[in-house]
Each structure stands twice: as C-alpha cells, then as structure tokens.
Amino acid sequence: MASKSNRAVMEPETEKAAHSAELLLGLYKMLVKCRMCDEKARILFRQGKYKGNFYSGVGQEATEVGTSYSLREDDWIAPSHRDWTSNIVKGAPLKYCFAQLFAKVTSPDRGRSSPAHMGYPSLHVITPASSIAGQLNVGTGVALGIKKLGQDAVVVAYFGDGATSFGGFHEALNFAGVHKLPVIYVNQNNLWAESVPLRLQTALTNLSDRAKAYGFPGISIDGNDILAVYEAAQTAIARARAGEGPTLLECKTYRWYGHSEIDPAKYRMKEEVEAWKKRDPVAAFEKLLIEKKLLTEAAKKDIATRTTAEIDEAVEFAEQSPYPDASELTDHIWA
Amino acid sequence: MARAINMLEAINEALSQEMTRDDRVFILGEDIGLSGGVFKVTDGLLDKFGEDRVLDTPLAEGIIIAAAIGSAMMGLRPVPEIQFADFITPAVEQIVQQASKLRYRSAGGYSCPITVRICCGAGGGSGLYHSQENATWFVHEPGLKVVMPSNPYDAKGMLLAAIRDPDPVLFFEHKSLYRQTKSDVPDGDYTVPIGPAVVRREGRDMTILTYGFMTHMSLNAAEQMSKRGVECEVVEIRTLAPIDKETILNSVRKTSKCLIVHEDKKTMGFGAELAAILSEEAFDDLDGPILRVTGPDVPAIPFSPNLDKAWQVNPEKIMAGIEKLAAY
Numbered sequence: 001m002a003s004k005s006n007r008a009v010m011e012p013e014t015e016k017a018a019h020s021a022e023l024l025l026g027l028y029k030m031l032v033k034c035r036m037c038d039e040k041a042r043i044l045f046r047q048g049k050y051k052g053n054f055y056s057g058v059g060q061e062a063t064e065v066g067t068s069y070s071l072r073e074d075d076w077i078a079p080s081h082r083d084w085t086s087n088i089v090k091g092a093p094l095k096y097c098f099a100q101l102f103a104k105v106t107s108p109d110r111g112r113s114s115p116a117h118m119g120y121p122s123l124h125v126i127t128p129a130s131s132i133a134g135q136l137n138v139g140t141g142v143a144l145g146i147k148k149l150g151q152d153a154v155v156v157a158y159f160g161d162g163a164t165s166f167g168g169f170h171e172a173l174n175f176a177g178v179h180k181l182p183v184i185y186v187n188q189n190n191l192w193a194e195s196v197p198l199r200l201q202t203a204l205t206n207l208s209d210r211a212k213a214y215g216f217p218g219i220s221i222d223g224n225d226i227l228a229v230y231e232a233a234q235t236a237i238a239r240a241r242a243g244e245g246p247t248l249l250e251c252k253t254y255r256w257y258g259h260s261e262i263d264p265a266k267y268r269m270k271e272e273v274e275a276w277k278k279r280d281p282v283a284a285f286e287k288l289l290i291e292k293k294l295l296t297e298a299a300k301k302d303i304a305t306r307t308t309a310e311i312d313e314a315v316e317f318a319e320q321s322p323y324p325d326a327s328e329l330t331d332h333i334w335a
Numbered sequence: 336m337a338r339a340i341n342m343l344e345a346i347n348e349a350l351s352q353e354m355t356r357d358d359r360v361f362i363l364g365e366d367i368g369l370s371g372g373v374f375k376v377t378d379g380l381l382d383k384f385g386e387d388r389v390l391d392t393p394l395a396e397g398i399i400i401a402a403a404i405g406s407a408m409m410g411l412r413p414v415p416e417i418q419f420a421d422f423i424t425p426a427v428e429q430i431v432q433q434a435s436k437l438r439y440r441s442a443g444g445y446s447c448p449i450t451v452r453i454c455c456g457a458g459g460g461s462g463l464y465h466s467q468e469n470a471t472w473f474v475h476e477p478g479l480k481v482v483m484p485s486n487p488y489d490a491k492g493m494l495l496a497a498i499r500d501p502d503p504v505l506f507f508e509h510k511s512l513y514r515q516t517k518s519d520v521p522d523g524d525y526t527v528p529i530g531p532a533v534v535r536r537e538g539r540d541m542t543i544l545t546y547g548f549m550t551h552m553s554l555n556a557a558e559q560m561s562k563r564g565v566e567c568e569v570v571e572i573r574t575l576a577p578i579d580k581e582t583i584l585n586s587v588r589k590t591s592k593c594l595i596v597h598e599d600k601k602t603m604g605f606g607a608e609l610a611a612i613l614s615e616e617a618f619d620d621l622d623g624p625i626l627r628v629t630g631p632d633v634p635a636i637p638f639s640p641n642l643d644k645a646w647q648v649n650p651e652k653i654m655a656g657i658e659k660l661a662a663y
Contacts, residue, residue, distance in 0.1 A: 109440060109441050109444065110442040112439060112440050112441070112442050113440050113441070119441060119444070120444075121444030121445055126408075126445070127437070127440055127441040127445060129432045129433060129440070134433060137397060137398060137401030137404075138405045138433055139405065140405060141398075141402040141403060141404050141406050141407075141408070142406070144402050144405060144406050145406035145407075145408065145409025145410070145411050146409060148409075148411060149409060149410070167397065167425075168397050168398070168401070168428065171393070171397045171398035171401075172401065174398070175392070175393055175395070175398045175402060178393060331442070331443075332438050332439050332441075332442050332443045333439055333478050334438075334478075335438070335446065335500075335502055
C-alpha cells in the first residue's frame with residue numbers, strides 16, 4: 001500500500017474541503033515553532049551556551065508535526081535523539097525544553113539526560129536512551145500495556161533509516177505485528193545514518209517494504225508534505241485505536257545539517273543538500289496557505305515575531321535556572 | 336499452614352497466588368504457557384489465568400524484556416522469564432540500558448517495576464550453554480536488584496517481594512535447586528525481604544560467604560570440617576545487589592577469617608567485590624587472607640562428564656579452602 005502524495009499542488013480543492021482552517025493554521029504554527037526552536041538550539045550550542053551535542057531535525061519537521069500534532073494527552077511518543085521537538089508538539093512548555101538543553105534542574109529529568117534526549121513523563125514522552133531502536137522497543141512494550149489495560153491510546157515511535165538495521169527494530173515490529181499493538185512506527189528516512197548512506201544500510205529503496213515481514217501495512221510518503229504526513233498518520237492512528245494493529249510509516253525526508261552540531265557532514269554532496277532545501281516543508285506549506293488565502297504575509301510575520309518572543313522568554317528562563325546540586329548525584333537510583 | 340515442597344513448586348505457587356491477588360501481574364516468555372516452562376515451573380498457569388496473563392512470546396529475549404519494561408511503565412507488573420541465563424545476553428541491552436537506567440535518567444519520572452526470572456547454574460551436565468551463572472554481570476549495574484534464593488521458603492517469599500518491588504529485580508533460579516531441595520513453605524501470603532543476608536550456620540573459626548547452590552555445598556563442607564574441629568559460620572548472601580554489608584561485616588568481625596565460595600568464575604566474580612569490601616572495612620579484624628573457592632576461569636562448562644566433574648565446585652574443594660585458611 002504505497003501512497004506518494006503530491007496533494008499540495010494537485011488537489012487544492014479537496015484539501016480545503018478536507019481540513020479546517022484551524023487545523024491548517026495550527027499545523028503551520030507548530031511547524032514554525034519547531035523550526036525556530038531547532039534553529040535556536042543550534043545557535044545556542046554554537047555560542048557555547050550548553051555542552052554535549054545537539055541533533056538537529058531541521059528539514060524533517062513535517063514528519064514530527066504531521067504525526068503527533070493531533071495526539072491525545074494519553075497517547076505516547078517514543079522519541080530518539082533527533083526528536084527533541086517532539087516534546088514541543090506534545091505540548092511541553094518551551095521553557096522546560098530549553099532547560100533540557102542547558103541541563104538545568106528545571107528540565108523534566110533535572111539535568112540527567114543529554115540535551116537532545118528529552119522525555120516528559122506527564123505528557124507521555126518517553127525519556128530516551130541513546131541506544132538506537134531502544135525507544136521502539138520500550139514504546140512497543142507501552143503499547144502492550146495499553147492493550148492489556150483495554151485503553152485506546154496509541155504510541156508514535158520515531159526512528160531513522162539506520163535504526164531499521166538494528167536487531168531490536170525487527171524484534172519490536174515482529175512482536176507488535178503478532179499482538180496487533182497500537183503503534184505507529186514513523187521511519188524518518190533521511191538517506192543518511194550519520195555518515196552511512198542508504199545504499200550501504202539496506203538493499204531496499206522503500207523501507208516501508210519491511211512491514212510485509214511483520215504482517216502489517218507499510219506506507220512510503222513524502223515526509224516533507226505536511227498534509228500527506230498528517231493524513232497518513234490519521235489513518236494509522238485510527239487503525240491503531242480500533243485495535244487493528246501497527247503501521248510502518250516511512251517518511252522520506254532530509255536533515256539539512258549534520259548528524260549533530262559537531263558533524264560538518266562533508267560526506268554529503270552540496271547538490272543533494274541544496275536540492276532538498278528547495279523542498280523545505282515549512283516553506284512549501286507556507287506557500288500553499290498563502291495561495292489558499294489562509295495566511296497573509298502580515299500574519300506570517302506576526303507568527304514569527306510571537307514565536308521568537310516565546311522562545312526568547314523560554315531561553316531566559318533556562319539561563320536563569322540553576323544547575324542541579326552535586327548532592328543529587330545518587331538520587332533516583334531506587335524508588 | 337506450612338508443608339514441604341520443592342523450589343519449583345514454591346515458585347509456581349508464588350506466581351499463581353500473586354496473579355490471583357493482583358490483576359496487574361502477568362508472565363511472559365518462551366515456552367511458559369502451552370508447555371508450562373521447560374522445567375515446568377509455570378505449569379498450569381495458562382489453564383488457570385488464560386492467554387491474556389500467560390504469554391508465550393516470540394524467540395527474542397530483547398523484546399521479551401522491552402515488552403515488560405513498557406508494560407511496567409503503564410502500571411502493570413510483568414514477570415518475564417529468561418529460559419536460561421546463557422541466553423540473557425540478547426536481553427542485556429534492555430536490562431542494562433533501559434531497565435536499570437530508566438528511573439535515574441528521568442529523575443524518577445519513570446520507573447520500571449519488572450521482575451525477571453532467570454534459570455541459571457550448573458546441573459545435570461547441561462554443557463556450555465545451559466549452565467551459566469552470570470548474576471554478577473548485573474550486580475555491576477546500579478539500578479538493578481539481583482537475588483538468588485537457595486531454598487523453597489526463600490524462593491516463594493523473595494519472588495513475592497520482588498514482584499511487589501518498585502524497582503527492577505533479577506530473580507535467579509538455580510536449576511539444580513528446582514527439585515533437589517524441599518523446605519516448609521507456608522501456603523499463604525508472606526514475603527522474605529530483598530536485601531538481608533542470613534546466617535545459615537553459626538561458627539567461631541571462620542566465615543564462609545556464599546550464595547545459590549553453593550550454600551548447600553558450603554554447609555556440607557562445614558559439617559564435615561566440624562568433625563575435624565573447625566567451626567565455620569556460613570552466611571548466605573541471598574541478595575547480591577544491594578549487598579547486606581552489615582551481616583557480612585558482623586560475621587567476619589566475629590570470626591576474623593573469611594572464605595568466599597561461589598560457583599561462578601573466579602576473576603571479577605562476586606567474591607572479588609566481597610574481598611574488596613572486607614579489605615576496606617574489616618582490615619583490622621582479619622587474621623588471615625580473604626580466600627576464594629570458585630568455579631575455574633574457563634569460558635564455559637564443557638560437556639564431557641569427566642571435564643564437567645573437573646570443573647565442579649564440590650565440598651572437597653571447599654574443605655581444602657577451609658583447611659588452608661584455618662592454618663593461619
């Protein structure tokens with residue numbers, strides 16, 4: 001079941017009828033927020049405002065916003081290292097997201113976890129380990145728990161192309177297939193696993209083909225088309241809530257920057273990067289909304305200004321927050 | 336009312352009673368349902384509780400543990416099984432990188448109340464990959480509790496305590512103890528706390544620190560040496576992590592000598608940690624070196640019967656250790 005959507009250009013009338021202005025503008029604002037937060041995180045790292053590393057998702061925003069935007073409070077997200085912004089989509093206040101980067105005591109994990117490895121328990125975002133595909137496994141376990149408790153919550157699990165080579169990926173999806181677990185496996189295929197290109201990672205072109213091996217649907221879509229992502233995700237979420245089982249949603253996308261902020265990504269060709277930048281998911285959606293007269297230039301500037309102010313306030317909070325005290329080192333090993 | 340049952344029956348009873356008492360508890364693992372477990376430890380539970388609570392899993396230790404971890408985050412109390420400790424290695428990623436660190440990395444936002452049952456240890460000439468005893472690997476990971484009972488009474492009580500514990504517990508079951516030992520086990524609800532070690536035999540001449548199947552070997556050796564006028568105090572360390580330093584130190588301060596006995600290999604075995612603790616905290620009380628009688632440093636127990644026998648940690652080897660230490 002492959003669906004390569006090109007809706008933004010081809011079916012404008014259908015779009016307008018299918019989605020409310022409220023939803024479209026909501027998606028747009030969230031895309032802008034994720035984009036601006038991510039770029040800010042990069043700047044702050046380069047200014048030496050926090051240590052460690054940052055794994056930018058700029059260029060991939062539609063894969064997160066489109067899949068998690070309309071999740072309920074009781075739904076779960078299982079993020080990996082490039083999904084710091086998934087906390088934002090789930091509703092985490094920006095001030096705590098920036099506190100996370102700075103490893104301040106006001107972060108959800110009191111400065112324990114690495115900057116980009118953010119979770120948020122009260123919003124059901126699982127604090128990730130760095131282990132690739134780790135979150136897929138734990139998220140699959142959460143889905144088992146959801147099913148056992150008779151709930152209709154879902155788990156959205158994010159991972160890249162590299163993760164699909166990992167043994168744990170196969171174990172998790174196989175298990176979810178057997179038990180028809182409510183997981184949406186969102187494979188953000190950005191063609192590079194750090195510096196390893198897709199052709200050395202797998203013999204496949206469409207990673208969604210893997211779903212056949214586990215007995216559930218796999219779909220490949222343009223991960224930079226926010227509405228394609230949103231619609232595919234809604235279908236998958238509805239399936240999951242109805243007890244029909246998992247979906248593997250391959251979102252073809254691209255990360256603009258290196259694997260991390262210390263990776264200049266010289267292994268990629270400039271032409272490839274430039275070609276993908278022209279397919280900027282935020283700019284493309286902006287263009288569509290302006291064409292549909294749902295967004296004006298003035299409104300666009302206003303959103304950017306407000307978001308900047310929100311971010312500045314959040315960064316200020318993070319900067320003012322204290323670090324955790326050294327005496328906390330041995331807390332939270334046991335109950 | 337207490338009656339004599341073996342460890343296998345005691346564990347089965349603990350699982351059955353706890354699953355009756357607490358709806359949140361369920362078990363999962365390979366061959367545990369339809370087959371009742373390869374040693375029959377979970378026999379009858381599928382019939383009693385159904386597929387929803389007794390889950391035969393795919394052949395994949397990683398997801399067995401991960402499924403448990405995630406379910407526990409949802410408030411359930413899963414008890415996954417690792418069929419043989421020799422096959423725990425694919426699950427180490429989940430146990431070490433997820434279970435042990437989940438509470439810590441989330442500053443208490445998430446927790447992981449799972450109990451992993453693991454069948455371990457030498458017995459019946461099972462060979463290289465059905466005999467390993469690797470509990471010590473996990474003692475090295477803060478955030479995990481590691482227990483190994485040596486008798487049916489402790490097995491039932493500690494398993495119940497483990498399932499009710501808010502943190503991850505690795506519950507090691509020595510396969511040679513499943514049917515070999517019987518003790519009086521109450522048929523009702525009780526727990527044996529995770530943590531405290533126990534003095535199994537009092538003595539004034541030296542302390543033997545031991546655990547698991549070696550508890551029985553050590554008691555056997557102590558009885559035999561008693562006839563030669565050496566009285567050994569045998570302290571069974573039922574909980575390997577967290578270590579009950581108080582009981583251990585009290586005993587060694589009393590006897591002034593310590594012999595450590597464990598089945599697992601010598602180098603970096605549990606005895607190495609105990610020796611370091613005693614050296615740090617009981618140096619002034621020691622009248623002799625801290626000696627260890629352990630499994631040899633070979634990669635695994637070879638199959639051929641005479642090699643297996645050469646490998647074994649038996650009362651004779653323990654007695655030789657006792658004699659050597661007694662001479663100081």
